[in-house]
Amino acid sequence: MTAARAPQEVRLARARLTRIVEPGWEVAGSWLREFGPVETVRRIDEADEGGDEPPPLPGVRAERWAGLLARARETPSPERDLERVEKLGARFVCPGDAEWPGQLDDLGDARPVGLWLRGGASLRMWALRSVAVVGARACTEYGVRMGASLGAGLAERGWVVVSGGAYGVDAAAHRGALGAAGATVAVLACGVDRIYPRGHAQLIDRVAEQGLVVSELPPGDHPTPSRFILRNRVIAALTRGTVVVEAAYRSGALGTARWAQRLGRHAMGVPGPVTSSVSAGVHELLRKEGVLVTDAAEVVELVGEMGELAPERRGPVLPRDLLPPATARVLAALPAQGMRSVAEIGRDGAASADDTIGRLYELRSLGFVERHGDGWQLTRQAIRPGIPDGDVP
Structure with missing residues (x-):
């Protein structure tokens, strides 16, 4: 029996929109909700860029509408993008496909228009039992050790480790899961055919072979600071909970934890030395609403099924x-x-x-x-x- 798929015209419209609108733009999400992707693309294509008529789609300023139209006219056809990723062994999934993870719908109008995937696993199935492990890029040896330990421990317990493929804690978590022959997902802030950071070419290729590489952005698109920030909401929404290992006060990893809290997911933190500025953001998270965890067993006790308890911790019996x-x-x-x-x-x-x-x-x-x-x-x-x-x- 063939797996369910969105109608082809819907898939093409959504694939095209990933080139036209920025990830997480809720105005565009409201268009998709109200008019649907096919009608939204039709209104964009038929709009007169130089006319005095107001935009045929609500909620957008004239300046941004002009930029959106310019981008629409410069984008390649969605058929070309789909052919391009197919040659890479990649694919495009969107709402209506059997592989679409339903928990992304919790983002409301900030839900991704669609996702470009590289790897053979089912994102929907993997997301059902997944945990995000994120943290500082400029982490300490302690952060690397804890990230790798959590990645390996979660993988050994049958959990999928989701992170952002960045230097530091993200890479350690991916490597820990890969080293345990487990499952891991890298959510990128660029196209799945681009490697960022470039020093992680081998790591991202290994993730694609053993797991999944995911992005909202179409092939060839490059990362920007805002795209890194918006990427974090996808990591939080895909998973049952987010663990932060080392994060300063302004760390993007804390943004992932805040998204997790907003979406009703678990937000966890691994404590570090109280004198460490790299752990200051984690401690603030723990001081307010986060849950302290020290290993994979404690994470699973929080996000897993009833009875998946961490061993009781106590000192030696004299x-x-x-x-x-x-x-x-x-x-x-x-x-x-x-x-x-x-x-x-x-x-x-x-x-x-x-x-x-x-x-x-x-x-x-x-x-x-x-x-x-x-x-x-x-x-x-x-x-x-x-x-x-x-x-x-």
Whole structure:
């Protein structure tokens, strides 16, 4: 049975619009919602650029409308773009296609017009169990280590790691997932046939072979600062939650977390040193509404199904932790240095003399105490495990 696809005229109209309107422009999204892609393209094509008539589409200023018309007249045909990406092993998906991820619809009028994909996996299926891992480009070794650890840990648990393909934490997350033979998606701020940054040519190719490379922008388009910012909303919408590893106060990664919160997704942060400016934005996120996570298990506990719990975290269990409460009270009555009598121990341990003697002999058999005449004292090996640092010279 053939998978559902949007009608060809709709696909062509949407593919063309990816060249005409900028990603995330909600005015264009309202046109698509009200008139549909085919009618929207028809009105743009039939508009008189030099006439005095108002724009046939609402909500746009005359200056921007003129620029939009100029761009429309310079764009290649959508058929040519579709043929071009097909030669690259890529494709175009849009609302109405079986592969379209429904969670992108949460963006409302800021929803992508369509997506250009490079890679063999189904974006819709992968997005159902995916987590974004983002962070600073100029990260520290700690950021690289945590990004890679999260990427590998999530991949090993069957989760898809989504990031932006940038230097720093993004690259570490992708590499971690790839190294674990897992699934990863790179959402670019340029065409899927362009490599940015150029130093990541090999990485992006590996992601395309083992995962997916995704972009709202048509083939050949270049990145701009605004496109990086707008790209973040797609990363947030595709995934169940966003983890930020190292981000300064003005980091774009925080924008992804804010989009996640706005869309009802989980926003998580990995803490760093409080003295680190690279982690300052993460700490502000955690101080307000973000959730602190330290590894993949904690991320999955938050975004996964019921019962996918992280292991309980606690310190080592000491032998004295296993003692019955009454025996532990007798042991606690012995000082770190020096000996005490049975009467003194029983008084502080809230036990009778006979009970105190019985507890002391039990403790001696366990190696906690030793007897010297009428006095009792702790053994050498029992002192440090049960005494806070600094109490023993």
